[in-house]
Amino acid sequence: MASSTKLLTKIPHSFHSLYPTKITLFDFATVQSFNFLKNFSSNADSNIFHNFNFDSFFANLIDNSPQKNNLAQVHAKFFLLGIQQRGFLITKLINAAVNLGEIGYARKVFDEFSDPDVFVWNAIIRGYSKYNLFAGAIEMYSRMQVLWVSPDGYTLPHVLKACGGLPSLKMGQQVHGQIFRLGFEKDVFVQNGVVAFYAKCGKIASAKVVFERLEIRNVVSWTSMISGYAQNGKPIEALRIFGEMREMGVIPDWIALVSVIRAHTDVEDLEHGKSIHSFVIKTGLELESDLLIALTAMYAKCGQVMVARSLFNQMKVPNLILWNAMISGYAKNGYADEAVKLFRDMISRNFRTDSITARSAVLACAQVGSFELARWMDNYISKSEHRDDIFVNSALIDMYAKCGNVDMARIVFDRTLDKDVVVWSAMIVGYGLHGRGREALDLYQLMNQAGVRPNDVTFLGLLTACNHSGLVEDGWQLFHCMKDYGIEPCHQHYACVVDLLGRSGYLDQAYDFILKMPIEPGVSVWGALLSACKIHRHVTLGEYAAERLFSLESYNTGHYVQLSNLYASARMWDRVAKVRVLMREKGLSKDLGYSLIEINGKLEAFRVGDKSHPRSKEIYEELESLERRLKQAGFVPDTYSSLHDLNDEEMVETLCNHSERLAIAFGLISTAQGTTLRITKNLRACINCHSATKLISKLVNREIIVRDANRFHHFKDGVCSCGDYW
């Protein structure tokens, strides 16, 4: 009997020395051990186990269990042997289950244990906290206290993490009070937890008080403060604390550096960010993959997408967050095509995507502006696990609106359950962009009925909608509704109102309104006034607005062009010429106009007078025929404002080869009768092309949708949705 006991305890050791890897140990030794265990039951001769050390035997087995099944087998044996109440083994079992990610199983083991001590409680609380199941962690913590089990120095950090993760300021403050009563002032683990908790709740001042009272501050204490400032929009302060930490001679580890890199990212200080990068290389920390992710995100967000991409490529197995950082980096910096390409790459390689990936990819599609791509994205999302995510759906609504199809946006809107203010606002903004003011207002009614409180973006969408549909009265009333909801109007709201008043010719009232603004009027406000002056040919007020604009942004070409357009509309050619001279003196070059048209999901670009297209000859033939038909229909080019316009497009003498006309001609010859043409251009629509496009839509019996720098124009049957005001 004694020899068999000995043999059993010896198996793991002998195997261990022969096969040092843990997996091997499990495969051989435990299979044998399990076979042995299978052959006895609780009524077996208990003498066999007289001197047997269960703790070390099962501990070994648990440590080497690769799966939940193995743990379950071990657990079953506890009951057979009557040792199911050994806290040490249960703690080990729960921790092992947690490390395997089997939190549900860990909880099951916990629930079958009748009288947990602090170690067992710690194990289960750690489990919930580790997987960000904060409510679970807190629930277990309160149950622990009901049973009068006192927390120790290991319990509290997990609980604090949970309080900060929710975040629940109240709960954390209670825990902080307990910590004080229990006397953990000197426990650096607990105190660091308190610092991080306050920082996560945005109570950075409280975090600082606790931090400064710490007698011993380690790198974790410092990092908690640095990331606290970084996460609360105070990156400069974060960097200052980092400086202090360095002065104290504390060596940053890789997590500290991640926080510092994030702070540099937020201030877009690539110079210092790069020096951190070299520090990382010098200290040999560049093997730390999460540090590389932070660096990738930094370069991507600061616009250095090429550098970011090379770091991305260095990673053998990119993880989800790295993919996200790269995709959102591309999307943010206008590399929408690259973002989409990378997203497609990711799904074709069967990587898991999360809600952030989906949002970034949808955002990129919105920028590309291709309706076909938008449809593909929608199709992908609606079949994925993200289909009910309201963040993703609000991005989809925005995407469809920006890709020219507000009705598809509405379909996404209607299928979105539990709509929040962002979803409602996205739809309202979409209607606004397309000049469908009535529908925007109707939706606002429904939103009120649904009990959703509007915010600043909702009102911006509503005001834009009223503006683009000429609903002056409604807009004016809505603007005054804002204060009922305690929403402070910002520059863009004021600009909308100026636009609104200006549209109906109330220019003096618009000026008066500007003078009464509680905040300093900015570029958007004066720009709106100048536009209105151009429409109504009010030269003196327009000149004043232009003067304000030049003082705010003396190098923005657009303002000079607008002023020149104002003069042209009033036929003041000498002043048009003066603006041109002024621009030359400032060394301003004119923005190049271009248009994109989507044909079978592919985008084709045209510049003014472009002859580079392979089908150029056919395009110009179509253009000439269109021109003839326009003339026959009695179309007279509005030469006075166009010929003297300073836009590059507008400078060209023949008006019929503006980029959008080339795009239209190409669209007509490459699509079937009746197909809708979708065009995107980088500048505002010129008056001539706008009138011409209206007529063309009637002559060729096609719907033509043009997205200009400001809004959408839907041309159909000779009229445009903008009502000729843009």
Add this chain to the structure above:
DNA sequence: CTAGGGTTAG
């Protein structure tokens, strides 16, 4: 069995 980090719509 402890703590700190990175990606985020309108």
